[in-house]
Amino acid sequence: MDLTGKVAIVTGATDGIGAVIARTLTEAGAAVTITGRRTVAGDLPRSVFVGGDLTDRDVRQRIVATTLDTFGRLDILVNNAAVHNRGPVTEQDFDRVVALNYRAAFFLTEAAMPALITSGSGRVINVSTIGTIKSYAGGALYNSSKAALDSLTRSWASEHGHQGVRVNAVNPGLVQDGPMSAPKRAALDIARQVLPSIPAGRLATAADVAAVVTFLAGPGADYLNGVIIPLDGGATA
């Protein structure tokens, strides 16, 4: 997959799946803006780091402006940053989860859209969850916030397809090296309770997610638009 000359923003790339996505995109030749609240060393080639809370409008503006100042263009936006709530949902939890998973992704994408249109082959790739397709107890808030993102995937695909922009989503099941699901994985007997329902016989990896994101970012995915891809080893098949 050759992304030489392409420029990407990956949100939530200081850790976990986002960090693997950012590294995989640079290995394919892209330049990448890495974002998150933690400061990272920035040891990837052709990369710049923009720190801050994505729920803050100024941070979102700075991410887009720094990308354009540094690399001169923007072709790929990966909306990966997200948060999962634990336990009973308070109104504060609701606002925190929706503010990042839905609202921040909405407004960052709106801020990035003019540059993605100028690119001529702009791509928005939303990292969602299989929980929007198959629910589980305790996932109501997180899954519904991601369902809003799935809806945006389709809406933006319709709205911006004729402007050369493609908008798609990858919806992973439990990711074995995804920090967000570590508490859930620890509470489960994976071999007995999870793997029997996954025809592929294993959990997803961050590398699986990054491979699909990289494909969606590349020229081979030009005719995919508004698609929600279940990355679940066949669990929902």
Ligand SMILES: NC(=O)c1ccc[n+]([C@@H]2O[C@H](COP(=O)([O-])OP(=O)(O)OC[C@H]3O[C@@H](n4cnc5c(N)ncnc54)[C@H](OP(=O)(O)O)[C@@H]3O)[C@@H](O)[C@H]2O)c1
């Ligand atoms: N792990 C799984 O099993 C799994 C399954 C399905 C889907 N997913 C999806 O995959 C994506 C990545 O998951 P993950 O397991 O890698 O999660 P994670 O390790 O918790 O990563 C979340 C990323 O988002 C950043 N972030 C969190 N709050 C932020 C904020 N307010 N402003 C800016 N950045 C913020 C974090 O960086 P800082 O802490 O530096 O801010 C981190 O880089 C998420 O969209 C998740 O919903 C994960």
